[in-house]
Amino acid sequence: MSNPILEIQKLSKFFGRVVAALNINLTFEPGVLTSIIGPNGAGKSTLINMLSGSLSPDSGRIVFEGREITHLPVHRRVQLGLCRSFQVVNVFPQLSAFDNVQIPVLAMQNRARRFLRPVAGEESVHREVEDILDRIGLGGEKSHATASALSHGDQRVLEVGIALAARPRILFLDEPTAGMNPVERVRILENIKTLSKEGRTTFVIVEHDMDIVFSLSERIIVLHHGVVIGDGTTEEIKSNPKVREVYLGEEVSE
Numbered sequence: 001m002s003n004p005i006l007e008i009q010k011l012s013k014f015f016g017r018v019v020a021a022l023n024i025n026l027t028f029e030p031g032v033l034t035s036i037i038g039p040n041g042a043g044k045s046t047l048i049n050m051l052s053g054s055l056s057p058d059s060g061r062i063v064f065e066g067r068e069i070t071h072l073p074v075h076r077r078v079q080l081g082l083c084r085s086f087q088v089v090n091v092f093p094q095l096s097a098f099d100n101v102q103i104p105v106l107a108m109q110n111r112a113r114r115f116l117r118p119v120a121g122e123e124s125v126h127r128e129v130e131d132i133l134d135r136i137g138l139g140g141e142k143s144h145a146t147a148s149a150l151s152h153g154d155q156r157v158l159e160v161g162i163a164l165a166a167r168p169r170i171l172f173l174d175e176p177t178a179g180m181n182p183v184e185r186v187r188i189l190e191n192i193k194t195l196s197k198e199g200r201t202t203f204v205i206v207e208h209d210m211d212i213v214f215s216l217s218e219r220i221i222v223l224h225h226g227v228v229i230g231d232g233t234t235e236e237i238k239s240n241p242k243v244r245e246v247y248l249g250e251e252v253s254e
Ligand SMILES: Nc1ncnc2c1ncn2[C@@H]1O[C@H](COP(=O)(O)OP(=O)(O)OP(=O)(O)O)[C@@H](O)[C@H]1O
Pocket: 015, 018, 019, 020, 038, 039, 040, 041, 042, 043, 044, 045, 046, 047
């Protein structure tokens, strides 16, 4: 087995009397496409917020590629390669798809240039932006459209593109299919599968749609009241009695 990309040890978070995370222990291996599921209020977003740095855990440790990051701010985690997207759309609506991706690509390359000789220029920025847009299926015509003119589904796909510009080692997507129609869902799903197979980024997705979760995931983690009640393959999760109980046997039935 390869070294874990991310380890979570005894992570807890309380909001008053609400238990949002309780002693969560998880290890993520690189390249394993993982879904986090659970009923509303289970603590999925809280977990992602703690991992990405926008929320401080009350206790516990987060170790990314062997380095403790529990108290690092968001931007330092992004620099290290740990990134996330949000549950709501988060693009610059007046800018083109191209420019939405170009901004973070420029930021990345400028940072790199502080350490390296400035050999790369505008051309390499353009190449990288086009490469990302092609990989997410927003190349060509669509890349020139303003983000607000894109369909909701394409805007969400664009968010994935913006996140990829930071060249993440691990990327958390909080409900990437929220508000999408079924056709758009299938598309973003196929996209994520393909991107995951490329092997540059490890994807961890929060998702409510069970069909998507079961067809997409190599591993499924189930949260309920801030506790991990299931962790395994699709088959293991489908037959897990605790998970069946939480979902009343409906969504998890074959
Ligand atoms: N900032 C906050 N202040 C107080 N309570 C919060 C806060 N954020 C989350 N909670 C509570 O913590 C619990 C977990 O919330 P969280 O948003 O992590 O759930 P979730 O699994 O992402 O739910 P959903 O599927 O609805 O997105 C809920 O009871 C929620 O009300």
